[in-house]
Amino acid sequence: MTKKPLLEIKNLHVHYITNEGTVQAINDLNLELYPGETLGLVGETGAGKTTTALAMMRLVPNPPGKIVSGEVLYKGKNLVEMKEADLRKIRGNQISMIFQDPMTSLNPIMTVGDQIREGIMLHQKVDKATATKRAMDMLEVVGIPMERYDEYPHQFSGGMKQRVVIAISLSCNPEILIADEPTTALDVTIQAQVLQLMENLKVEFDTSMLMITHDLGVVAKVCDHVAIMYAGTVIEHAQKHKLYRTPKHPYTIGLFESIPNVHETTERLKPIIGLMPDPTDLPTGCTFHPRCPHAMDICKVEFPEVTHLSDEHWVRCHLYPADKEVE
Amino acid sequence: MKKVMLEARELTKYFDVPGGKLHAVDKVNFQIHEGETLGLVGESGCGKSTTGRLLLRLLEPTSGDVIFDGVNITKLSQREFRKYRTQMQIVFQDPYASLNPRMSVAEIIEEPLLINKIYNNAADRAKRVKELMDTVGLAPRLLNVYPHELDGGRRQRIGIARALALKPRFIVQDEPVSALDVSIQAQILNLMDDLQDEFQLTYMFISHDLSVVKHVSDRIIVMYLGVIVEMAESQELFERRLHPYTKALLSALPVPSVDIETEPIILKGEITSPINPKNACRFAGRCAYRQDLCDQQQPELRELHPGHWVACHFAENLVQTEDIVVGGSLSHPDSTVTKPSQVIEEEPVTEVEQAKSEESNISK
Ligand SMILES: Nc1ncnc2c1ncn2[C@@H]1O[C@H](COP(=O)(O)OP(=O)(O)OP(=O)(O)O)[C@@H](O)[C@H]1O
Ligand SMILES: Nc1ncnc2c1ncn2[C@@H]1O[C@H](COP(=O)(O)OP(=O)(O)OP(=O)(O)O)[C@@H](O)[C@H]1O
Numbered sequence: 001m002t003k004k005p006l007l008e009i010k011n012l013h014v015h016y017i018t019n020e021g022t023v024q025a026i027n028d029l030n031l032e033l034y035p036g037e038t039l040g041l042v043g044e045t046g047a048g049k050t051t052t053a054l055a056m057m058r059l060v061p062n063p064p065g066k067i068v069s070g071e072v073l074y075k076g077k078n079l080v081e082m083k084e085a086d087l088r089k090i091r092g093n094q095i096s097m098i099f100q101d102p103m104t105s106l107n108p109i110m111t112v113g114d115q116i117r118e119g120i121m122l123h124q125k126v127d128k129a130t131a132t133k134r135a136m137d138m139l140e141v142v143g144i145p146m147e148r149y150d151e152y153p154h155q156f157s158g159g160m161k162q163r164v165v166i167a168i169s170l171s172c173n174p175e176i177l178i179a180d181e182p183t184t185a186l187d188v189t190i191q192a193q194v195l196q197l198m199e200n201l202k203v204e205f206d207t208s209m210l211m212i213t214h215d216l217g218v219v220a221k222v223c224d225h226v227a228i229m230y231a232g233t234v235i236e237h238a239q240k241h242k243l244y245r246t247p248k249h250p251y252t253i254g255l256f257e258s259i260p261n262v263h264e265t266t267e268r269l270k271p272i273i274g275l276m277p278d279p280t281d282l283p284t285g286c287t288f289h290p291r292c293p294h295a296m297d298i299c300k301v302e303f304p305e306v307t308h309l310s311d312e313h314w315v316r317c318h319l320y321p322a323d324k325e326v327e
Numbered sequence: 328m329k330k331v332m333l334e335a336r337e338l339t340k341y342f343d344v345p346g347g348k349l350h351a352v353d354k355v356n357f358q359i360h361e362g363e364t365l366g367l368v369g370e371s372g373c374g375k376s377t378t379g380r381l382l383l384r385l386l387e388p389t390s391g392d393v394i395f396d397g398v399n400i401t402k403l404s405q406r407e408f409r410k411y412r413t414q415m416q417i418v419f420q421d422p423y424a425s426l427n428p429r430m431s432v433a434e435i436i437e438e439p440l441l442i443n444k445i446y447n448n449a450a451d452r453a454k455r456v457k458e459l460m461d462t463v464g465l466a467p468r469l470l471n472v473y474p475h476e477l478d479g480g481r482r483q484r485i486g487i488a489r490a491l492a493l494k495p496r497f498i499v500q501d502e503p504v505s506a507l508d509v510s511i512q513a514q515i516l517n518l519m520d521d522l523q524d525e526f527q528l529t530y531m532f533i534s535h536d537l538s539v540v541k542h543v544s545d546r547i548i549v550m551y552l553g554v555i556v557e558m559a560e561s562q563e564l565f566e567r568r569l570h571p572y573t574k575a576l577l578s579a580l581p582v583p584s585v586d587i588e589t590e591p592i593i594l595k596g597e598i599t600s601p602i603n604p605k606n607a608c609r610f611a612g613r614c615a616y617r618q619d620l621c622d623q624q625q626p627e628l629r630e631l632h633p634g635h636w637v638a639c640h641f642a643e644n645l646v647q648t649e650d651i652v653v654g655g656s657l658s659h660p661d662s663t664v665t666k667p668s669q670v671i672e673e674e675p676v677t678e679v680e681q682a683k684s685e686e687s688n689i690s691k
């Protein structure tokens with residue numbers, strides 16, 4: 001297949017320079033986001049998902065953060081080298097982001113309704129009255145009664161604030177929407193509604209989405225492709241059905257095994273043994289090798305390259321030697 | 328009978344907001360037994376955190392009482408309450424906001440020991456801090472690190488260590504794993520389980536993740552807009568859900584598989600505002616089974632089966648939903664339920680279609 005990615009990350013390295021040492025947050029990361037598709041980015045906390053998202057918009061805080069090398073290609077243009085002024089036009093208009101912490105994007109001294117209205121007026125070119133009406137509709141869409149238009153963020157619960165941020169982002173009709181754990185704080189009925197809303201957006205405006213989440217249930221529901229991240233690199237990247245039916249990387253397999261299953265009673269969960277490595281002192285070779293049940297000698301010394309297993313399915317693991325059919 | 332450790336009686340919290348009185352928690356009644364884990368689930372904003380805070384008197388109730396070990400702690404002066412405060416702790420929802428960014432890991436864990444003057448010398452305190460870090464699996468090298476330098480899983484471990492510092496008997500876990508990925512989540516849940524055994528802890532576990540709540544809880548409370556709509560033993564609730572909201576909730580649970588087709592009941596219709604709500608079922612605006620009575624009278628929480636409580640006028644008439652997944656394939660949740668006033672045995676297909684078309688009329 002010769003689909004061309006709308007956005008592509010190539011061999012990205014991002015470091016945070018701190019007093020305790022250099023945090024190697026992103027290490028040789030590759031990622032492809034196709035037009036009109038939703039890519040799920042899944043990984044352990046600290047794996048570098050938020051940093052990846054920030055790097056996509058070149059918003060990594062500097063200092064302490066630094067994009068050391070690599071490319072972020074948006075429609076062929078390298079955002080890493082783009083002038084700040086050009087980049088600013090892309091942010092918010094073409095690429096919009098729902099931040100993990102809703103207060104990053106909310107103004108504490110402005111009512112939630114006005115904040116949604118402001119976004120609508122900025123991006124949809126309508127008058128104030130129409131924008132107010134649409135802002136009220138958006139509130140209801142994310143499950144908040146419109147009577148609460150005039151309240152301030154601190155009067156809302158965490159999940160409600162998150163929904164306001166979602167309402168604002170969706171009102172901008174961006175080409176790429178990066179959503180950092182957008183539904184983590186929501187209950188499932190509202191989540192179902194919000195995911196439906198995102199789905200509509202995708203169909204109506206052909207929006208591409210990067211959905212950062214740790215919920216493999218949400219990924220199964222809404223994503224087309226999935227990228228699994230570990231210690232700053234994508235270790236498996238596949239079309240959704242391939243990943244769920246035939247996960248290949250030992251880490252991916254471990255992830256699926258640690259989810260509590262509502263359909264059966266398990267006394268004890270089966271987490272992957274060990275902890276995430278210290279990002280200032282990553283293991284040599286495959287960064288997963290100290291926790292991996294299949295680690296071989298080569299895993300301790302050599303960082304695995306990308307191996308394409310089949311169309312739309314690649315993995316970084318020595319169990320799958322490059323350019324061989326594996327099944 | 329198990330011993331009751333904690334009891335909420337007509338516990339109520341209203342907030343003054345521009346539109347009027349917001350009924351965050353409205354006359355809730357429940358008991359927590361010694362050694363159990365009571366799960367609390369429900370929509371965001373339905374009053375879960377507020378309930379947790381009321382139990383610990385981090386918020387003063389508008390009315391109602393909290394009874395701990397037979398003592399009405401709401402009536403105590405702050406001075407008298409102090410000896411209970413150390414026995415009840417909370418792990419906060421948001422590991423990003425709940426830790427003071429200007430304090431190191433050691434200082435955060437030490438703080439409750441200092442405030443409550445548990446040890447009178449620094450060496451004993453430091454020893455206890457190290458011991459707590461070890462208990463929750465934090466490496467000693469993190470002693471002088473600041474929370475913002477750590478990932479969410481380690482931050483949540485700090486919160487747990489801090490909550491354990493005063494050797495409490497009861498801990499409110501307010502969404503302790505919501506911000507964590509599944510592998511770390513499994514570790515933290517196992518950790519909490521071990522701690523519960525080791526220190527004979529009683530938990531209230533707040534979450535919106537039903538698979539997690541089911542895994543950890545002995546009993547589960549489902550809340551909707553400030554009131555309890557259903558309460559039952561965990562297994563019982565999943566097998567026989569009685570309230571229409573619980574049915575929708577369980578149907579919307581995303582399943583981590585591409586081979587199980589789930590069809591969430593998407594709730595439509597108007598969402599009742601928690602500000603000055605009228606005497607009606609709070610779920611009526613979104614309920615597919617609503618009748619006139621639902622708009623005229625708020626249903627009481629009643630015990631329909633032993634230990635299984637529900638607040639719905641028509642709960643006994645709603646046909647039971649089967650367990651969500653039947654042999655790997657999923658039946659549409661709607662196909663086994665019908666309007667309460669109708670008899671399903673006769674013509675289920677028509678009834679279902681009718682229910683569906685009525686539902687879509689509501690949304691128009
Ligand atoms: N401002 C910063 N200064 C120093 N280190 C940082 C900073 N921001 C992030 N890091 C570190 O970089 C690594 C990647 O962090 P990032 O926030 O991208 O992870 P994440 O995958 O989004 O995690 P989570 O699931 O907890 O949100 C972590 O080790 C983190 O501690
Ligand atoms: N300080 C406050 N002032 C006004 N209203 C408040 C305040 N705190 C909470 N509320 C309101 O009380 C209701 C219950 O909030 P609460 O935080 O208990 O919800 P929650 O169930 O914990 O939600 P979430 O799952 O999003 O954390 C919400 O409508 C919220 O807006």
Ligand code: SF4
Pocket residue numbers: 249250251286287288289290292293294295296299304316317318319
């Ligand atoms: S490369 Fe080796 S250590 Fe890494 S996941 Fe594969 S088998 Fe395990």
Ligand SMILES: [Mg+2]
Pocket residue numbers: 049050051100180
């Ligand atoms: Mg993050």
Ligand SMILES: [Mg+2]
Pocket residue numbers: 157158375376377420
């Ligand atoms: Mg809460």
